[in-house]
Amino acid sequence: MLHSRLTIDPAAAIGPIDRRLFGSFVEHLGRCVYDGIYEPTHATADEEGFRTDVMDLVRELGVSTIRYPGGNFVSGYRWEDGVGPREDRPRRLDLAWHSTETNEIGLDEFASWLEKVGSELMYAVNLGTRGIQDALDVLEYANLRTDTAFARQRVANGRPEPHDIRMWCLGNEMDGPWQLGYSTAEEYARIAGQTARAMRQIDPDLELVVCGSSGAQMPTFGEWERVVLERTYDEVDYISCHAYYEPIDGDLGSFLASAVNMDGFIESVVSTADHVKALRRSDKTIKISFDEWNVWYQSRYNDVDKITDVDTWPVAPRLLEDSYSVMDAVVVGSLLISLLRHADRVTSASLAQLVNVIAPIMTEPGGPSWRQTTFFPFSLTSRLARGQALRVTLDSPTYDTAVFGAVPVVDAVATHDEATGDVSVFLVNRSLTEEVELSVDISAFGAIDAVSGTTLADPDVHAANTLAEPERVAPAENTSVRREGSTVTITLPPVSWSAVTLGAA
Numbered sequence: 001m002l003h004s005r006l007t008i009d010p011a012a013a014i015g016p017i018d019r020r021l022f023g024s025f026v027e028h029l030g031r032c033v034y035d036g037i038y039e040p041t042h043a044t045a046d047e048e049g050f051r052t053d054v055m056d057l058v059r060e061l062g063v064s065t066i067r068y069p070g071g072n073f074v075s076g077y078r079w080e081d082g083v084g085p086r087e088d089r090p091r092r093l094d095l096a097w098h099s100t101e102t103n104e105i106g107l108d109e110f111a112s113w114l115e116k117v118g119s120e121l122m123y124a125v126n127l128g129t130r131g132i133q134d135a136l137d138v139l140e141y142a143n144l145r146t147d148t149a150f151a152r153q154r155v156a157n158g159r160p161e162p163h164d165i166r167m168w169c170l171g172n173e174m175d176g177p178w179q180l181g182y183s184t185a186e187e188y189a190r191i192a193g194q195t196a197r198a199m200r201q202i203d204p205d206l207e208l209v210v211c212g213s214s215g216a217q218m219p220t221f222g223e224w225e226r227v228v229l230e231r232t233y234d235e236v237d238y239i240s241c242h243a244y245y246e247p248i249d250g251d252l253g254s255f256l257a258s259a260v261n262m263d264g265f266i267e268s269v270v271s272t273a274d275h276v277k278a279l280r281r282s283d284k285t286i287k288i289s290f291d292e293w294n295v296w297y298q299s300r301y302n303d304v305d306k307i308t309d310v311d312t313w314p315v316a317p318r319l320l321e322d323s324y325s326v327m328d329a330v331v332v333g334s335l336l337i338s339l340l341r342h343a344d345r346v347t348s349a350s351l352a353q354l355v356n357v358i359a360p361i362m363t364e365p366g367g368p369s370w371r372q373t374t375f376f377p378f379s380l381t382s383r384l385a386r387g388q389a390l391r392v393t394l395d396s397p398t399y400d401t402a403v404f405g406a407v408p409v410v411d412a413v414a415t416h417d418e419a420t421g422d423v424s425v426f427l428v429n430r431s432l433t434e435e436v437e438l439s440v441d442i443s444a445f446g447a448i449d450a451v452s453g454t455t456l457a458d459p460d461v462h463a464a465n466t467l468a469e470p471e472r473v474a475p476a477e478n479t480s481v482r483r484e485g486s487t488v489t490i491t492l493p494p495v496s497w498s499a500v501t502l503g504a505a
């Protein structure tokens, strides 16, 4: 048994937690939309063809914003194909995922689904095969009441009320050679700046996200952010980060420490943004939209290679359907800790993706839906992390990793809801073999009444929830939690994620 000590203090506030930190992502990819959120023949389908069992799970997951419609898909998408009478909508080749897009679901239907699940739409425009005009047209269609062509078209399509989309992504991963419209930083900065300026002529209060690098591993990472921000600083509010984590060559110790990489990634982008701010003597601080993050390694792009027969462009093929283990969920939980630790600058984030495609929610056509292991740390953190994120003081043993060197076995962040007095502590034990007994010093808080703990762990760290066994893994009450005076003690099993809640008296 290892031992670790943690001190939490309401004075160590990082910043308020923006609800948009608990966003997700729905792309027209594989079975995320079709046979995912939408399956008109399913027994649970509502009058619009949306699966109500999936909607229930999305609500339970606690998702704030949802980025749409891609992803790589958006770089070849014609938004107008997806509005108006369904029978007139064209079927199109989707080059990003070598699929057929039927356009049965488009902006209006998706906005309607979002209203039902109670989430906010974050819309990405196509700066791949299209550009400024496309962004202006879809903005007019979505948000305006003017007596002009696209706004009138929305009304004619039965949507008199504008969708009032606040957050807009200026393209997707434009530094990626896989992207239609792959650009240099200079080329992208030019089109993104021009598009942002034009969109602001319609609505100066839009919140605009400029593309950062597709990942910290990209050869132009750092330089890309500097060039793009130098040329768009005044026009944008956020820069995006994307990161997917995987165990490389079976190195589970480094995989469990993936949050070290996320911490460094965020801090590097913040430092570039603040450098540009200083150079420009700007009063504005650029925020981070971590609008694609997850564990993703079982499928990668290999699934797409399997369907590159030129005559085969399937509708909603099974793509990127990773089945997540307990260990993957612990990594997801630790990435949420990293996001909360940077709540002062990361004010928007999207778990990529939401249904079937590297997703916390899975469905079977005509069959059930279920929660993957990664569902649990997300839903519990979304529910419990309220108010201020708190920096913690941690004294933890370390373990050696091939990628990051010595890494603390325990990682943690706390949150404090000043309105209710409730405190939550989110914890991971990254040891593959050892339990950790953790003591938390809560003396800086006033009277604490109820103390409880929930832990996700399993003797088999590779256990997963599947169609055959949808409830194999679930979090359970951690009965080791106890309070003696101003110390709370909890035992953390190896490879585990936990949430401890301290209720104000």
Ligand code: AHR
Residues within 6 Å of the ligand: 027, 070, 071, 072, 073, 172, 173, 214, 292, 352, 353
């Ligand atoms: O989320 C899957 C894909 O990953 C997205 O389409 C793309 O933006 C990223 O490379």
